[in-house]
Amino acid sequence: MIFGGEFISGVDLVDIALWLFTLFFFGLVFYLQQESRREGYPLESDTTGKLEGSGVVWFPQPKTFRLPHGQGEVSVPHGPRDTRRHNLVRTASWAGAPVTPTGDPMQAGVGPGSYAQRMDIPDVTNDGRPRIVPMRTDPEYKVASNDLDPRGLTVYGADGQAGGVVKDLWIDQSEALFRYLEVDTGPAAGSRRVLLPITFAVINKGRKRVEVDAILGKQFAMAPTTKSPEKVTRLEEDKIAGFYGGGKLYATPSRTESLI
Structure with missing residues (x-):
């Protein structure tokens, strides 16, 4: 025991x-x-x-x-x-070697302009509604009275040339903040409606205009568009972010050169 x-x-x-x-x-x-x-x-x-x-x-x-x-x-x-064919050539044969885009680097979708093959459906809120929508579809949201409403302002690229006019803002209903500016590129560029991520834009209150350093004025007409005028899919979001991100390196040939 x-x-x-x-x-x-x-x-x-x-x-x-x-x-x-x-x-x-x-x-x-x-x-x-x-x-x-x-x-x-x-x-x-x-x-x-x-x-x-x-x-x-x-x-x-x-x-x-x-x-x-x-x-x-x-x-x-x-x-x-990911079975896509990428528009690039390798600078060397070893793994991890730098790559160079082929054709128009702004449309190649490689390097800083690359994007993930996400589902081609809109991101949604908890109750299943499209998460990111233009303000014209939901009058509940508005620009704060002490901020400059960018609608109607001209958008200028890194070269100081006009790229279009802001027509609307797209709101993230889950986070209650603006995600995109909707830009009309004008008749000369086919009057395309493209989305500009607000993180790439500077709303200049003094000059009453929108300034974008990532791309040139004429390149707004090359930006990816959405299939629906009132929805943006996850895949489209990645392509849009990749386009402006790629412009940081590929908008002009000089951006790919060394600083010295």
């Missing part, structure tokens, strides 16, 4: 607690390492296009997630691969 205290009289409880914590911690690290490989893995060689071996330790078993609002299911890892 075991009487009071005899069961643990030769056991170091602190030592047991330390080992239990150590085993738990290593298990936690192993679990997190596996879960971190659900997106962006397995890695793909940028020279051969081959996938690295998934192995038997660090890669988790595929898990299927049901997306909200009837958007289907997605299984990760090993989701659909």
Whole structure:
């Protein structure tokens, strides 16, 4: 029989607690390492296009997630691969070598102008409504009275040339902030309506105009458009951001040269 205290009289409880914590911690690290490989893995060689071996330790078993609002299911890892042909040439044969866009670099979709192949559906709010919409569809929102309303202002590119006129603002209903300026490029450029991310724009109150350093005035007519005049899809958002981001390097040939 075991009487009071005899069961643990030769056991170091602190030592047991330390080992239990150590085993738990290593298990936690192993679990997190596996879960971190659900997106962006397995890695793909940028020279051969081959996938690295998934192995038997660090890669988790595929898990299927049901997306909200009837958007289907997605299984990760090993989701659909990006099979697009990219408009670029490599400057060297080794992995990780710099690339140079072919054709018009502003339309190549590589480097700072690259974009992810996201789902071609609008991002939505918790109740399933399109998240980013023009203000004309929701009169509840308005520009603060102490701010300059950019509607009607001319948009100028990095070269000081006009690229269009702001016709509306697009509001993020989940965050209650403006995401885009809707710009009409004018009859000379086919009167296209393009979206300008507000983070790329400076609203100059003194001169009452909108200034954009990322691209030239004539390049607004080249910006990606939306399929719907009142919605923007996730894929379109990435393409739009990639276009203006690419302009930071490719808008003029001199931007790709060294500073000295």
